[in-house]
Amino acid sequence: MQFKNALYLIPLTLCFINCSTPKEVVMAKPVAPVAKFTSFKDSVSYAMGASTAKQFKGMFGKSQDSIFNLKQYENGLKEGLNDTLALSENEIRDIMGRFQAELRSLKEIQREAVEVKNKKEETDFLTLNKTKEGITATESGLQYKVLKEGSGVVPGASDKVEVHYEGRLLDGTVFDSSYKRGEPIVLGVGQVIKGWTEALQLMKVGSKYQLYIPAELAYGVSGAGEDIPPYVMLIFDVELLGIK
Incomplete structure (x- = not known):
């Protein structure tokens, strides 16, 4: 900017x-x-x-x-x-140059504050969540709950799969849902966020999992558009319908 x-x-x-x-x-x-x-x-x-x-x-x-x-x-x-x-033109240029520097500093302070806040919320949630019945935590930090266990094949990293899903923030806000659109999507297992790539390779076709994905396994520092802020963990319900 x-x-x-x-x-x-x-x-x-x-x-x-x-x-x-x-x-x-x-x-x-x-x-x-x-x-x-x-x-x-x-x-x-x-x-x-x-x-x-x-x-x-x-x-x-x-x-x-x-x-x-x-x-x-x-x-x-x-x-x-x-x-x-x-003010003269030179004075205006000097002031605006100083303003740019101050604004960059302010944005960095705000970014750090958001990061600290969201990381604390993530840590608090995941620490409590992993003590609940039915929750599995992996070495990467991903947590998941099996809502329905399928009996089909487990996809690999190079496979394309058909899924239904709904994504939410910690406050329950739904930012994306194939269910609401009434149509599943096809995607590459190795072409999505890290938390999805890991989880899909744990699921058998026909399974439905609830995923609790830390920010570093999701969109991290960048976030995603206006719907997913930086440094936020995400919760997904994912249903693996088939391998294409």
Whole structure:
């Protein structure tokens, strides 16, 4: 993410204007305001502010109040538009360079805090879970429970298998489910997260296991998209339907 031009952030709203459209044509078309505003100019102005706020929240998260002063942002915007800036271009570049460094430091602190929190939750859960009846723990740290034992062949690392599954976070949030889609999937045993690769080679066709997968055997530091945060362990119900 680049912040060197953050002072001049242009709200995403402007991206909806086709740059190839002549300015006079755009301005010549009267447009009705949104009901909450008295003019379309007011509607657009508010939408641009809201769009900018969304960008800032995405960059700063919950730390925005500690590193962002709305009043001074307003001053910079007004004085920039009026060509009465209190800072020179060089000063602005220097400040934004320092800001980038501080933001990187803040992000690292936040990352470490999330890692500590999630690792503790994982350790607490797995420590208690392995004492429960029916839970098996492997040397890698994977834990599983046999919900249904099959009688078919056990797949190898190079096999492709057909499975039904549901994945959840520790709080019970379902982030993916072939059951909900109503269709199993075919995947390579050696082409999935480590916890799945290990577990599938323990299962006979027809089996259904509940897997408790530590973060290091799942998506680790990276997480996966918006649904799976970094450093989180995952719980899966996996049903091995067949080997392809």
